[in-house]
Amino acid sequence: MNQKTRITFVEVFNGDYMHASLIQQLLQEHEIPSFLRNELMGSLEPFAVVAGGANPVSIEVSSINYEFATSLIAEFNNAIPEEE
Structure with a gap:
């Protein structure tokens, strides 16, 4: 297979x-x-990047890693902190 896969950042x-x-x-x-x-x-200066200054920083990955990255982020966001 000689298909070229176009890799983009997402x-x-x-x-x-x-x-x-x-x-x-x-x-x-x-x-x-x-x-x-x-x-x-x-x-x-987040207000200079985005109107209202909300969520000014983004993370981008290769389109090849998109699904794995989003699943890791979802797991991270849904994790319950351990009690000490």
């Missing part, structure tokens, strides 16, 4: 810088390369 998360950093670390631990869009401006 957004899997958008939110504030702190949550985006945590989720990017989670993706890295599962060997999913990603990058933060608007990382600097989203943390310094």
Whole structure:
């Protein structure tokens, strides 16, 4: 098979810088390369990035890793913290 697969970047998360950093670390631990869009401006001046300043930082991954990344993020968001 000599089919060429077009690989694009897709957004899997958008939110504030702190949550985006945590989720990017989670993706890295599962060997999913990603990058933060608007990382600097989203943390310094979110109102300049998005109207209202809500969810200024996004995480993008390769389209090949999209399904695995979204399932990890959903699991992360639905996790119940352990009590000490």
